[in-house]
């Protein structure tokens with residue numbers, strides 16, 4: 007059996023699955039239930055100064071559903087903890103004492119003044135927690151007050167606050183990044199410069215999840231009005247994965263540990279974040295949708311996969327896919343693939359045909375000799391993968407590499423060598439080979 | 442050979458407790474709830490040149506209406522259906538979808554579980570009929586008049602389409618109610634709560650259609666009069682004749698025409714007053730045979746047997762209908778034909794049957810016989826077209842194999858007379874095919890009137 011125990015920044019936990027700072031980690035009651043269910047650690051719901059904030063008393067969540075009400079994306083307008091600092095610190099102290107083998111990180115958000123951070127850090131250290139996470143991500147409400155994303159969107163502030171925390175505390179500091187920026191690497195670099203031990207990402211994405219067409223207002227609607235919220239859940243995973251990869255392969259932040267967050271629902275999602283460089287992962291929406299029990303599937307699934315692949319510890323695979331993330335310009339333009347339809351699996355729905363015919367390259371037939379039949383026309387196929395994406399039958403269409411002969415579309419012989427855009431004749435700034 | 446006869450006819454009403462009648466004759470397929478419809482709609486792949494649409498005799502754009510359900514546009518879905526098939530609500534209930542759209546559905550090939558097109562169609566059409574929204578407008582009035590003979594699916598579909606094009610239509614029918622077989626045929630559990638009449642009302646709500654009921658061709662009406670008074674005529678009067686058994690004893694009491702029995706059943710306001718035999722034998726292999734057999738069983742008959750002279754594959758009733766009969770407790774016996782009906786005091790009490798076999802392409806009795814006790818025998822061996830009422834007109838409507846001959850556009854041998862439904866040669870005995878006939882004819886009539 008593979009060992010899934012985790013050591014992130016020296017913080018040990020029986021598995022790499024932490025609950026992200028959010029309602030599931032808002033109270034001792036929830037956190038104890040999470041630990042009983044098997045979660046490796048928690049990042050406590052973000053603490054702020056007294057007097058504590060208040061939440062709206064109407065709906066806080068909105069969602070995108072599939073037809074069978076599968077929750078695909080979740081949106082919230084909740085703020086940081088709405089309980090007093092004292093109660094939270096007291097509970098944190100007790101939980102850590104009772105659960106010494108689990109990771110307990112405290113998330114913080116106070117105004118951008120050094121003294122405010124000094125004050126809260128002292129009190130947090132006394133709880134015996136394992137580390138702190140700086141919430142520079144909350145995109146709504148708190149940002150209007152100069153905190154959360156308002157800090158996370160200014161690299162200088164990120165660096166400054168991170169440095170204060172590192173100066174005034176011995177605890178490991180994780181900086182949680184907002185995705186509501188144009189280049190996430192800027193924030194990660196700033197955190198790195200400030201001395202962060204790690205970054206975690208992503209926080210939620212600015213969003214209006216829907217509009218009530220009768221009320222003429224965004225949902226969730228509070229007394230006739232709505233506000234933008236933070237988007238999370240399965241729908242944001244691709245965005246999060248990209249941001250994780252961007253940081254993992256940025257030479258300036260090389261080696262900076264990453265805690266991956268964003269839409270993680272199954273072990274496979276977690277594994278994808280980890281091979282792109284996340285040392286561990288954090289989960290929120292999946293737990294809020296299905297309850298804490300999902301950690302059983304996460305842990306079992308990851309461990310089974312590791313056994314199958316022969317990985318004995320997390321370190322064996324964390325970051326393994328990072329070298330294969332590259333810039334477009336380095337992709338091999340000599341690689342030629344053609345779609346190929348397995349006629350035995352094809353159910354003749356025609357989706358591949360109409361997608362290719364209407365919106366791509368007219369490379370799939372609708373009939374052959376007057377009979378309904380869907381076949382790839384190699385002369386037209388550019389290998390785009392659209393048909394694979396729309397085919398309802400798994401593995402029915404595959405992309406097959408051409409390794410020899412001539413590409414019937416371009417009539418050019420297949421070149422087994424590697425050549426990319428940087429040297430392509432159509433590239434005005436191509437590196438010219440010496441004459 | 443000694444003949445063992447039954448104990449004497451036992452035909453009576455009130456075989457069941459009152460509440461069992463409503464239970465037995467309730468909706469056979471409960472309608473989809475909205476979440477079910479939403480989930481089912483999500484199974485549709487929105488196929489290109491969809492095989493389901495190709496398989497539909499009226500060419501309903503099935504993937505489009507399913508997509509509309511999925512997009513919470515149920516009214517739009519209903520409109521998509523009614524645009525091609527104005528009796529789409531009844532067709533959703535009675536179409537043999539398992540041999541039409543659902544058989545063609547790619548998910549049938551993929552996993553043996555087609556999208557439930559019929560139930561989705563019912564979901565959409567029921568919704569619109571309940572809301573009572575008006576979705577069809579008439580074109581500018583043309584002042585042209587068309588007579589439609591027969592208020593069944595073909596006639597009604599034709600009338601609606603003509604009214605839409607701005608023509609004024611008078612629909613005649615011999616019966617007291619419009620709807621044809623939707624009202625008088627078809628098993629009761631497929632059309633509950635007076636659905637046939639609700640659909641007729643919906644169809645007529647477009648305006649421009651006048652119903653003139655209780656009038657039939659050859660009696661109150663003549664084709665030559667109609668041709669004189671109207672700019673065009675559509676004939677959709679169905680089949681009035683019942684094929685005879687040509688077996689001894691056919692005239693005995695208790696030997697009943699299945700079609701008229703089903704009609705009585707459909708018109709009955711209290712099923713407990715409808716008499717049914719204790720032992721019932723149905724002769725035939727089509728939908729009418731199954732409908733008569735299953736409904737006899739549901740009325741409380743103890744033993745119901747269908748006798749069919751050929752094998753399972755040759756039966757006109759679909760596999761689905763045969764299965765339904767069997768799950769309701771009806772016995773189907775293949776390769777058996779009736780030799781004679783045996784009576785006591787003028788009432789049928791038994792039926793002598795002979796096994797059959799197919800030899801060199803023709804069906805023959807084997808000579809081996811057996812006798813079944815029967816309190817009631819239903820004849821369901823098909824209907825025929827009665828051409829006599831057409832006569833008397835100066836010009837003769839040409840027939841083909843005993844029914845009216847029509848061209849591609851459903852025009853008869855007379856230039857201003859069209860026909861459709863069961864009365865035309867090649868008529869398929871399908872509601873949906875009759876609707877298509879009416880629609881095609883209406884378009885041809887419209888073109889004719891717009892010359």
Ligand SMILES: Cc1cc2nc3c(=O)[nH]c(=O)nc-3n(C[C@H](O)[C@H](O)[C@H](O)COP(=O)(O)O)c2cc1C
Nearest residue numbers: 241361362364365366367388389390391392393395
């Ligand atoms: C294959 C593909 C290529 C695209 N190319 C462009 C492009 O060249 N320029 C552009 O402004 N947007 C481009 N887009 C973005 C689309 O215009 C659109 O903004 C985006 O797909 C979001 O809309 P949708 O998800 O509703 O389809 C592209 C989208 C796709 C899927």
Ligand code: SF4
Nearest residue numbers: 352353355356358397
């Ligand atoms: S999308 Fe897939 S199943 Fe459908 S026709 Fe194309 S290859 Fe066949």
Ligand code: SF4
Nearest residue numbers: 485486488493546547
């Ligand atoms: S064949 Fe089936 S899946 Fe395809 S469009 Fe028709 S109902 Fe949908």
